[in-house]
Amino acid sequence: MRLALGYVPLVDAASLIAAAELGFARAEGLTLDLVREPSWATLRDKLAVGHLDGAHMLAPLAIASALGLSGPQTRLCVPMALNLNGNAITVSRPLWEAMEAADDEVDTVAAAFARIALRREREGRPLTLGTVHPFSSHTYQLRIFAERGGLDLDTQTRLVVIPPPQIAEALRRELIDGFCVGSPWNSVAVAEGYGRIAVLGSELLPDCPEKVLALPESEASRCASLVRALDRAGRWCADLDNSAELASLLSRDGYLNVPAPILERALTGDVVVDTDGRRRRDPHFSLFGERAHRPDPAHADWFIGEAERAGQLVASDELRSAARAIYRPDLFDAALSG
Incomplete structure (x- = not known):
């Protein structure tokens, strides 16, 4: 067959x-x-x-x-x-540097991310985040990550849909500030020099x-x-x-x-x-x-x-x-x- x-x-x-x-x-x-x-x-x-x-x-x-x-x-x-x-949340290198996270623990990183996101929202320049489809664990993991830092993803950031093979390129072109995607596209953004993996999906939500x-x-x-x-x-x-x-x-x-x-x-x-x-x-x-x-x-x-x-x-x-x-x-x- x-x-x-x-x-x-x-x-x-x-x-x-x-x-x-x-x-x-x-x-x-x-x-x-x-x-x-x-x-x-x-x-x-x-x-x-x-x-x-x-x-x-x-x-x-x-x-x-x-x-x-x-x-x-x-x-x-x-x-x-x-x-x-298999997923991870990746942010641009300038955003990661601005976050100044003290360590790689999920709550530490989420709080540092939320601090920058809230500042950008007050300035009228909300962070733009990429997900692969509205109905995806990626969307839900981004929401959970935001909530861990006390951030409302719906009102305090901008969420856009980008297909997985294009999402790293969107970060490189500065169209987005971060994304959640499955492997290998997080690692591609790191290897090509413009991304920093902030949180592994398996750390944020084990056995997702x-x-x-x-x-x-x-x-x-x-x-x-x-x-x-x-x-x-x-x-x-x-x-x-x-x-x-x-x-x-x-x-x-x-x-x-x-x-x-x-x-x-x-x-x-x-x-x-x-x-x-x-x-x-x-x-x-x-x-x-x-x-x-x-x-x-x-x-x-x-x-x-x-x-x-x-x-x-x-x-x-x-x-x-x-x-x-x-x-x-x-x-x-x-x-x-x-």
Whole structure:
């Protein structure tokens, strides 16, 4: 069976790329045609109109799409999660220097950030922050970070949406003052000399649910072979002994087109945060494999709660039940037991 799967160029698309390139899909009788998409909105719409058979997708966006809150309402199911964590908040080097944070603790950095943001807001020059999509853990992590410093993200900063592959360039061009994005684009901003990683997402919100495998609901009964292939690929990606090979694979022009050493930082959790080479080490910075793969309906509950706090919806028992129903641990369990 041949499947077209969409992805946005990020490290957490690794399971799809490894499955396609290293034989995991072929072992299940599948040929995967991976389609690199420029933005989450494009991927969402192409999945909705049937140009894709499935996708590497922001978990909150899969829920929003299925509930008719973002783009065409699309009946989707999530038979598998792809990863946990992997995001970071990065600011421009001039902003970091102005913050004068005494240490790298989350609350210290958040308070220093809020102090500058409040001053800029009083001056009529609010900080502009980039997120990858309104319905994303990135948006919610930015809100949590702001709140840790006593800042109201909605009224005291300006939030704009920029696709992941363009967000570091937007910082370089001084169109934004900071952003939250998945790897490798934080590390790209550091490596190219204009960004400073302020907070790792895994420090701000441990085990944050991130990307999922989103499929049309009509494919639920036929997804077992794909789930098995991606599960085995994800377990391979989780093995640190494979990180150098995986980084080399992801670095290819047709995939992420980013130097392998930058990608390996995210895969190993040994993250360079500034141009002086300072590092933050977190083995849970980006998680694949057994710990991440089984879709958890409790994650849908969290997304609905965060979306309500962000003013994106009015939660109800009916809405929560509909969101939970999109997550299908039964499909995951059946695939792995088959």
